[in-house]
Amino acid sequence: MDTPKATVSRRGFVKGATATTAALAAAGSVALDDLFGHAEIANATEANQEGEGEKVVQGYCSCNCASRCPLWFHVKDDEIQWIQSEKKEWDPEVPESKFRACLRGRSVRRWINDPDRLSYPMKRVGKRGEGKFERISWDEAIQTIADKLKYTYDNYGPEAVYWTLGSGVYAVTGRPIGRLLGCTGGYLGYYGTYSAAQITKVAPFVWGTKTASTPAAIQDSDLVLCMGWSPSDSMMGSTGMSKHGYNWAHEVNPEAKYIHIDPRYNDTIANTDDEWIPIRPGTDAALVAAIAHVLITEGLLDQEFLDTHTVGFDEHTMPEAYQGKNMSYHDYVMGLGYDKVEKTPAWAAEITLIPEERIVKLAHELAEAKAPFVGQYYGIQRRSNGELSSMAVSLLPVMVGAIGKPGTSTGLDVGAYSFSLPWIGGTNPCKTQISIFSWADAIDHGERMTALADGVVGADKLSTGIKFLVEYGGNCFTNQHSQSNLAHDILVDESKCEFILVFETLMNDAAKYADILLPDIMRAEQMSVINDGWSGDVASLTFGSPVHTGERFERRTSYDVCADIAEAMGVRDEFTEGKTQEEWTKSIYDGAAAKDPRMPSYEEGYEVGEFHYRNPDGYTPALKAFAEDPVANPLKTPSGKIEVFSEKLQKIAETWELPDPRDVIAPIPLYTPGAESYEECTDELPFTLTGFHYKSRTHSSWGNVEVIKQACPQEVWINTEDAAELGIENGETVSVFNNYGEVHIQAKVTPRIIPGSLAIPQGAWRDADMDGDRIDKGGCINTLATMHPSPLAKGNPQHSNIAGVRKIG
Numbered sequence: 001m002d003t004p005k006a007t008v009s010r011r012g013f014v015k016g017a018t019a020t021t022a023a024l025a026a027a028g029s030v031a032l033d034d035l036f037g038h039a040e041i042a043n044a045t046e047a048n049q050e051g052e053g054e055k056v057v058q059g060y061c062s063c064n065c066a067s068r069c070p071l072w073f074h075v076k077d078d079e080i081q082w083i084q085s086e087k088k089e090w091d092p093e094v095p096e097s098k099f100r101a102c103l104r105g106r107s108v109r110r111w112i113n114d115p116d117r118l119s120y121p122m123k124r125v126g127k128r129g130e131g132k133f134e135r136i137s138w139d140e141a142i143q144t145i146a147d148k149l150k151y152t153y154d155n156y157g158p159e160a161v162y163w164t165l166g167s168g169v170y171a172v173t174g175r176p177i178g179r180l181l182g183c184t185g186g187y188l189g190y191y192g193t194y195s196a197a198q199i200t201k202v203a204p205f206v207w208g209t210k211t212a213s214t215p216a217a218i219q220d221s222d223l224v225l226c227m228g229w230s231p232s233d234s235m236m237g238s239t240g241m242s243k244h245g246y247n248w249a250h251e252v253n254p255e256a257k258y259i260h261i262d263p264r265y266n267d268t269i270a271n272t273d274d275e276w277i278p279i280r281p282g283t284d285a286a287l288v289a290a291i292a293h294v295l296i297t298e299g300l301l302d303q304e305f306l307d308t309h310t311v312g313f314d315e316h317t318m319p320e321a322y323q324g325k326n327m328s329y330h331d332y333v334m335g336l337g338y339d340k341v342e343k344t345p346a347w348a349a350e351i352t353l354i355p356e357e358r359i360v361k362l363a364h365e366l367a368e369a370k371a372p373f374v375g376q377y378y379g380i381q382r383r384s385n386g387e388l389s390s391m392a393v394s395l396l397p398v399m400v401g402a403i404g405k406p407g408t409s410t411g412l413d414v415g416a417y418s419f420s421l422p423w424i425g426g427t428n429p430c431k432t433q434i435s436i437f438s439w440a441d442a443i444d445h446g447e448r449m450t451a452l453a454d455g456v457v458g459a460d461k462l463s464t465g466i467k468f469l470v471e472y473g474g475n476c477f478t479n480q481h482s483q484s485n486l487a488h489d490i491l492v493d494e495s496k497c498e499f500i501l502v503f504e505t506l507m508n509d510a511a512k513y514a515d516i517l518l519p520d521i522m523r524a525e526q527m528s529v530i531n532d533g534w535s536g537d538v539a540s541l542t543f544g545s546p547v548h549t550g551e552r553f554e555r556r557t558s559y560d561v562c563a564d565i566a567e568a569m570g571v572r573d574e575f576t577e578g579k580t581q582e583e584w585t586k587s588i589y590d591g592a593a594a595k596d597p598r599m600p601s602y603e604e605g606y607e608v609g610e611f612h613y614r615n616p617d618g619y620t621p622a623l624k625a626f627a628e629d630p631v632a633n634p635l636k637t638p639s640g641k642i643e644v645f646s647e648k649l650q651k652i653a654e655t656w657e658l659p660d661p662r663d664v665i666a667p668i669p670l671y672t673p674g675a676e677s678y679e680e681c682t683d684e685l686p687f688t689l690t691g692f693h694y695k696s697r698t699h700s701s702w703g704n705v706e707v708i709k710q711a712c713p714q715e716v717w718i719n720t721e722d723a724a725e726l727g728i729e730n731g732e733t734v735s736v737f738n739n740y741g742e743v744h745i746q747a748k749v750t751p752r753i754i755p756g757s758l759a760i761p762q763g764a765w766r767d768a769d770m771d772g773d774r775i776d777k778g779g780c781i782n783t784l785a786t787m788h789p790s791p792l793a794k795g796n797p798q799h800s801n802i803a804g805v806r807k808i809g
């Protein structure tokens with residue numbers, strides 16, 4: 001291991017805030033209501049200067065945009081006055097020490113100090129989902145939770161207990177719920193993520209693992225193909241991949257050709273003025289097939305690489321059992337196998353809406369490039385056909401042998417050179433799992449869910465539906481899940497799920513469905529340590545300290561609350577192992593640092609506050625060793641090679657139950673439109689509707705912060721020509737609807753979206769009268785998204801939608 005380069009600043013921004021030893025003193029709720037009266041308290045000191053009597057506390061933005069930017073809270077009278085997002089004295093020798101949080105991090109004070117913060121434990125008094133609550137004591141809350149949990153175990157067993165995704169809390173002790181439920185008797189587990197379910201599930205069949213390529217390689221590339229990857233939208237924080245990877249490389253290597261393939265002219269393109277090739281959403285695999293057609297017919301493939309490193313691109317590398325059946329990718333492309341259609345550029349032009357000549361040119365550009373970098377991220381795979389589409393894109397560098405060399409990528413994933421910092425864990429005695437996207441189905445009809453039809457893992461079928469549901473630091477019941485109206489109907493039926501616990505900072509959409517609702521102290525307010533999520537070649541750590549002396553109102557840390565629930569269940573010691581949250585943080589950190597000499601000691605970390613590390617040896621191209629010698633360094637696939645044809649996938653395709661013909665599992669990455677594709681468009685629903693991650697929010701987080709909403713309004717993007725035909729004007733509120741629901745939302749009339757498609761940024765706060773017209777005036781795209789999962793991963797197809805749009809009134 002290398003020793004750290006001198007990137008540790010010892011200028012001590014955290015002096016006076018060495019919180020490591022400061023116990024959280026219980027301050028109670030004295031007179032603080034007055035202080036929290038409104039969110040604009042600190043405007044007077046907004047200017048970038050240290051006020052008198054202020055102390056500066058190191059913290060970070062604990063959201064899931066994965067940058068997790070360091071922040072410096074200026075605290076006076078035990079209250080955040082303003083937030084400094086840049087270091088005053090950064091070291092010009094070490095550019096990574098210059099931070100700059102985005103509007104979200106800078107405005108987190110408005111969330112922490114939000115008058116609508118949850119402050120007391122509450123129990124539901126109205127109908128479930130109505131949002132009516134009554135304050136109760138912590139004792140009552142904890143006893144009720146323990147009683148319900150015992151009742152659930154006694155009557156249904158651990159498969160009836162479940163906690164959904166909560167991506168809102170990043171800290172090593174950030175998710176104590178899993179540990180708690182592991183100690184109390186176990187819970188139905190989940191596999192996959194909402195972020196990358198499809199590509200994570202399918203990549204191991206083809207590539208052994210989902211190997212990420214560092215964007216630092218772009219500095220040595222001559223062709224950068226961004227496929228559904230917009231770092232300026234989704235990685236723009238100062239410790240993130242945009243700064244350390246894409247933008248940096250773009251600056252040092254302006255000569256490379258940068259091309260973006262995206263249904264939208266996204267913010268990365270807007271920032272760089274790179275070339276935009278608009279594509280019809282969900283059709284990337286058709287584009288790849290046509291590029292393959294050009295490469296095959298013009299003899300531009302790297303045949304030697306394909307012969308030595310892959311299985312099943314050609315007939316002569318097909319696995320023995322499948323030879324002579326025209327099942328290779330080559331035969332698919334040339335119209336000899338599968339659908340017997342030749343995948344010419346003209347064929348793909350009709351599907352993708354990319355002109356035939358541009359497809360041919362793209363194939364030539366790819367073949368001529370010395371070091372093409374294909375940057376694929378997760379937008380392509382968060383779709384009904386996401387497994388096949390994402391694998392098709394990863395074929396681009398393979399076909400021209402651009403793997404493992406400087407400047408290249410695997411085309412699978414971009415990112416992360418990070419420190420490995422585990423989270424508070426535990427063991428789950430229940431081994432049954434569902435896909436992360438299947439929980440609503442498992443509430444509705446869990447007893448009918450099986451391994452072959454629904455992707456249940458660890459058992460042939462579920463023994464029960466979910467009866468005890470927990471949401472902690474997430475908003476995934478309705479807002480971030482799909483088909484919100486159906487999710488609502490499932491959740492409000494108390495005969496299905498019998499108890500719902502939500503642990504939050506705000507009355508978000510999920511909180512409305514709680515039977516017991518608990519108020520958390522936000523991570524940004526507490527002590528906690530975290531690493532960055534997705535970076536380029538710079539890994540970082542931040543050591544956060546409490547911004548105030550103790551508990552506000554009756555908010556409590558989730559760790560302490562879980563310990564109390566554990567006690568009520570008779571397992572406190574198993575849960576805590578005798579440690580406080582702080583002691584857990586330190587022991588987890590120490591364990592990681594003992595294995596990684598690059599990491600500072602815990603004490604040193606708290607002294608500097610934030611720490612970053614750039615590999616002094618530069619980057620290593622992904623799969624370099626495999627590319628150089630595939631026999632000595634095989635992949636983790638059965639053949640050790642890239643399985644363009646996967647026998648294992650073929651077996652799954654033969655055995656799994658997929659009654660809906662739109663759901664396709666295939667052994668090669670062929671093009672299939674998938675459910676909710678443009679092929680299903682009708683006169684009434686003529687548009688495809690795609691989503692994207694918005695710069696102003698992290699999912700639904702920050703969806704309540706007024707200044708940000710004003711800076712970045714929630715809008716449906718519609719192409720200028722489509723809008724003209726419908727008489728829709730920029731800025732007017734329109735109705736977007738489909739079979740699942742209706743939203744009212746402002747129109748952004750723009751040439752920045754491909755004609756025939758709409759785009760709505762995901763994550764806006766749902767706002768519907770569920771006993772009335774159910775029209776969502778918040779413009780949440782999940783009101784319009786389907787719960788029908790993708791075929792292999794059973795993942796969230798949330799970017800695949802069709803819709804209609806009309807003027808209101």
Ligand SMILES: Nc1nc2c(c(=O)[nH]1)N[C@H]1C(S)=C(S)[C@@H](COP(=O)(O)OP(=O)(O)OC[C@H]3O[C@@H](n4cnc5c(=O)[nH]c(N)nc54)[C@H](O)[C@@H]3O)O[C@H]1N2
Nearest residue numbers: 167168195473474475476480520522523699700701762798
């Ligand atoms: N249509 C559509 N839907 C999507 C996506 C999409 O692309 N399109 N993307 C999907 C993806 S990739 C993801 S990861 C999911 C994310 O979905 P979620 O995990 O639900 O993410 P958020 O909406 O940010 O919700 C995080 C919650 O955590 C809360 N929170 C923040 N800090 C704290 C804290 O300290 N303590 C507690 N208790 N709570 C806290 C916030 O108030 C917020 O309500 O959404 C998915 N949904």
Ligand SMILES: Nc1nc2c(c(=O)[nH]1)N[C@H]1C(S)=C(S)[C@@H](COP(=O)(O)OP(=O)(O)OC[C@H]3O[C@@H](n4cnc5c(=O)[nH]c(N)nc54)[C@H](O)[C@@H]3O)O[C@H]1N2
Nearest residue numbers: 065195228234261281282377378379692693694695698699
């Ligand atoms: N600002 C901000 N940053 C975030 C988040 C956030 O909510 N807000 N969320 C974070 C999380 S948890 C995640 S998982 C990541 C997600 O990061 P991504 O999955 O990369 O984000 P998306 O916006 O879903 O997709 C990226 C781009 O793909 C395009 N795209 C969509 N469909 C297609 C398609 O069919 N073909 C092609 N070629 N392009 C397509 C979109 O228009 C978008 O510009 O972002 C993280 N960063």
Ligand SMILES: [Mo]
Nearest residue numbers: 167194195196
């Ligand atoms: Mo995500």
